[in-house]
Amino acid sequence: MIEELIRRVAEDDEDAAEELTGIAGGEPQRLTPYHGLMFDLDVLWPPTLYRGAGDDVVGRVVERVDDGRTPDQLNHLLLVLAHSGHPLAEDALRRWEEQPPQGSDKLHVGALRYASQGGWTVAPDGSRRELCGGTAYQWLMREAPRAAGNPDCPWCGSPLWTAADIDTAEPAVGAALAHTGWSGRLVFRACIFCACSTTVYSEVTPAGAATWWAGNTGPDHLPAGAGPEEPPTLLPGTGPERPSPYQGSAWSQGGSTLGGHPDWIQDAEHVECPGCRQLMDYAGMVVGSDLDEYGEGAYYLHVHAPCGFAAMNYQQS
Incomplete structure (x- = not known):
C-alpha cells in the first residue's frame, strides 16, 4: 500500500x-x-x-x-x-x-x-538544541469562565484570552515540556484577535504570572471589526498521550496538542525570544476548530525559560 x-x-x-x-x-x-x-x-x-x-x-x-x-x-x-x-x-x-x-x-x-x-537549532555554544518535545498529549477543551481582573488588550480593548494554564507538577505536562527547562505553572495569555496578525509576548513566572510585554509591536492593521470582543471561555486540559509527537493537527477538530511538534499550516515559524534573540521552545498548539465550530487556523505557543518569556503566534491557510 x-x-x-x-x-x-x-x-x-x-x-x-x-x-x-x-x-x-x-x-x-x-x-x-x-x-x-x-x-x-x-x-x-x-x-x-x-x-x-x-x-x-x-x-x-x-x-x-x-x-x-x-x-x-x-x-x-x-x-x-x-x-x-x-x-x-x-x-x-x-x-x-x-x-x-x-x-x-x-x-x-x-x-x-x-x-x-x-524542530531543532544550534545553541550559542554550538550544541544542538531541540525546539520541540518527544512527547505529546491531546488537549481537551473545557469551560473555564474568564477570571475577574484579567486585563484588556491595549490595542483593540478585548479582554485578554488565557490560551492555556498548565503546571509541570502534573506528570504529563512535565513530560511534554521537559525540553523547555520550565518548572512550575505556565500561563499563556494574549489577545486572541490581535495574535492573528502579530506575535504577542508575555513575561511569565513559575508562579503563574503572565504580564503583557511592554515591547509588543501592534499589528499594521487590526482585523476587520476588531474589538472589544469576548474571547472563548474554553481552556485546554490534558488528555491522552498521542501515539506520535507529530500527530497533532492544525486542520481538524481534536487537533489541539500539548508538547510534541507543531503542525504548521505554512512554513515553520518558531519565534525569537525578545530577551536574547534565540529561538523559543515550542510548547503546544490550540486549534481554531476546537474553540469554535467554524474556527480555523491554529495558535502556536512558545516559551523561553532562561529569559522568562512566553509567546503566541498564529497561522491559517
Whole structure:
C-alpha cells in the first residue's frame, strides 16, 4: 500500500500525498523502509515524509547536494535533511553554513537556518538544541469562565484570552515540556484577535504570572471589526498521550496538542525570544476548530525559560 502511495505521489497525486503525510504524522516509522524508493522517484515533498530517515538515505541526500548537479532541488533537499534530524544531516548543514553548496545564491537563508523547519537549532555554544518535545498529549477543551481582573488588550480593548494554564507538577505536562527547562505553572495569555496578525509576548513566572510585554509591536492593521470582543471561555486540559509527537493537527477538530511538534499550516515559524534573540521552545498548539465550530487556523505557543518569556503566534491557510 505504501509503495503504491509513493508512486502516486511521484505522479503528483495530491490525495496520495495527504495520505502519506498522515502516516508520517501518526506512524513515521512505517515509512522508514521506503525512504530509498521515495528518493529514487524524486519524491521530496512534503519533507516531513523523511522523519527518521536512516544513514543510507540521508547520506544519499547529502551526496546529491554536494555534487551540485541539481541546484534547483536544493531547497527541498535541505528541508528533507532538516526533517530527518539525522546526525549526518546536522553535520552537513553546519558545513554548508560555512561553505554554501551550489544553488545557495537562490536561497533566502543560510543552510543551518533550515534546521528549525525540522524542530531543532544550534545553541550559542554550538550544541544542538531541540525546539520541540518527544512527547505529546491531546488537549481537551473545557469551560473555564474568564477570571475577574484579567486585563484588556491595549490595542483593540478585548479582554485578554488565557490560551492555556498548565503546571509541570502534573506528570504529563512535565513530560511534554521537559525540553523547555520550565518548572512550575505556565500561563499563556494574549489577545486572541490581535495574535492573528502579530506575535504577542508575555513575561511569565513559575508562579503563574503572565504580564503583557511592554515591547509588543501592534499589528499594521487590526482585523476587520476588531474589538472589544469576548474571547472563548474554553481552556485546554490534558488528555491522552498521542501515539506520535507529530500527530497533532492544525486542520481538524481534536487537533489541539500539548508538547510534541507543531503542525504548521505554512512554513515553520518558531519565534525569537525578545530577551536574547534565540529561538523559543515550542510548547503546544490550540486549534481554531476546537474553540469554535467554524474556527480555523491554529495558535502556536512558545516559551523561553532562561529569559522568562512566553509567546503566541498564529497561522491559517
